[in-house]
Amino acid sequence: MTGLVAALQRVQQALSEAGIESVAIGALALSVWGRARATSDVDLKILLPRERGAYLLDSLPGYTPMVEEPVETLRRLGFLFLRGPEGCRVDLLLADTAYDEQAIHRAVEMEVLPGQKARVCTAEDLVIYKLISTRSRDHEDAETVVHRQASTLDAPYVEGWLRQFELALDDSTLVETFRGMLRAAG
Amino acid sequence: MRPLSIHREDWDERRRLEAQLLRAMTVFESVAELEALYREFGRHLEEVEPDLQQERARYLGMLQGRLARLEQVRQEGAA
Numbered sequence: 001m002t003g004l005v006a007a008l009q010r011v012q013q014a015l016s017e018a019g020i021e022s023v024a025i026g027a028l029a030l031s032v033w034g035r036a037r038a039t040s041d042v043d044l045k046i047l048l049p050r051e052r053g054a055y056l057l058d059s060l061p062g063y064t065p066m067v068e069e070p071v072e073t074l075r076r077l078g079f080l081f082l083r084g085p086e087g088c089r090v091d092l093l094l095a096d097t098a099y100d101e102q103a104i105h106r107a108v109e110m111e112v113l114p115g116q117k118a119r120v121c122t123a124e125d126l127v128i129y130k131l132i133s134t135r136s137r138d139h140e141d142a143e144t145v146v147h148r149q150a151s152t153l154d155a156p157y158v159e160g161w162l163r164q165f166e167l168a169l170d171d172s173t174l175v176e177t178f179r180g181m182l183r184a185a186g
Numbered sequence: 187m188r189p190l191s192i193h194r195e196d197w198d199e200r201r202r203l204e205a206q207l208l209r210a211m212t213v214f215e216s217v218a219e220l221e222a223l224y225r226e227f228g229r230h231l232e233e234v235e236p237d238l239q240q241e242r243a244r245y246l247g248m249l250q251g252r253l254a255r256l257e258q259v260r261q262e263g264a265a
Binding site: 113 | 201202204205208209211213214216217218219220221223224225226227228231232235238239242243245246247248249250252253254255256257258259260
């Protein structure tokens with residue numbers, strides 16, 4: 001069974017060769033910044049216009065779409081499931097908002113295992129992705145990131161975006177939830 | 187029966203200890219933990235993949251929708 005990091009490296013390398021910027025979010029980023037949890041896939045945000053799904057698939061020849069009409073699915077939903085050559089599922093999400101683009105540009109390339117590098121979203125952006133989710137498990141994940149990275153987190157950056165999401169999503173709890181996590185982390 | 191405040195103190199103490207352990211971990215250690223979880227549970231998760239995939243689709247749809255909502259509000263504000 002090929003490892004997740006190897007699967008991530010393979011798909012990031014193929015995307016990079018095609019000129020498509022990508023960043024790991026999801027469980028792998030969580031294990032870098034917070035606490036690992038079980039997963040069966042790698043999740044990436046990719047910088048690509050919606051109408052370029054065919055180019056994306058041409059750029060990943062060893063990857064099999066897990067849906068019929070993948071180009072239309074990507075255009076309509078903004079995400080796509082692929083099965084990688086090593087058997088690992090790869091979830092690709094389009095980064096087609098100003099916030100996503102910033103998260104991609106802030107991403108860091110780091111050695112996540114000895115001799116194995118990957119491009120990963122920052123701890124701040126992972127916290128934001130987790131806190132805007134409606135899933136309680138994501139808030140627990142965000143808490144592990146805040147607890148582990150507390151003293152190094154750029155809190156004004158996180159709060160700035162969360163304030164915008166509060167207005168857009170009509171949810172006034174996001175900043176206070178984040179501050180509560182910071183307080184608990186001491 | 188123990189007062190609730192003592193249970194709360196136990197819980198807070200446990201969270202503090204967990205946070206300390208997390209902060210002491212290196213990136214290599216925590217990513218190695220992820221790989222170990224994948225080796226142990228990945229195949230089982232793949233067995234339930236049809237259910238998992240539907241749940242993932244709902245989840246990713248929710249996440250992309252909330253990101254798109256902010257984008258829409260920002261564009262309306264800029265117009």
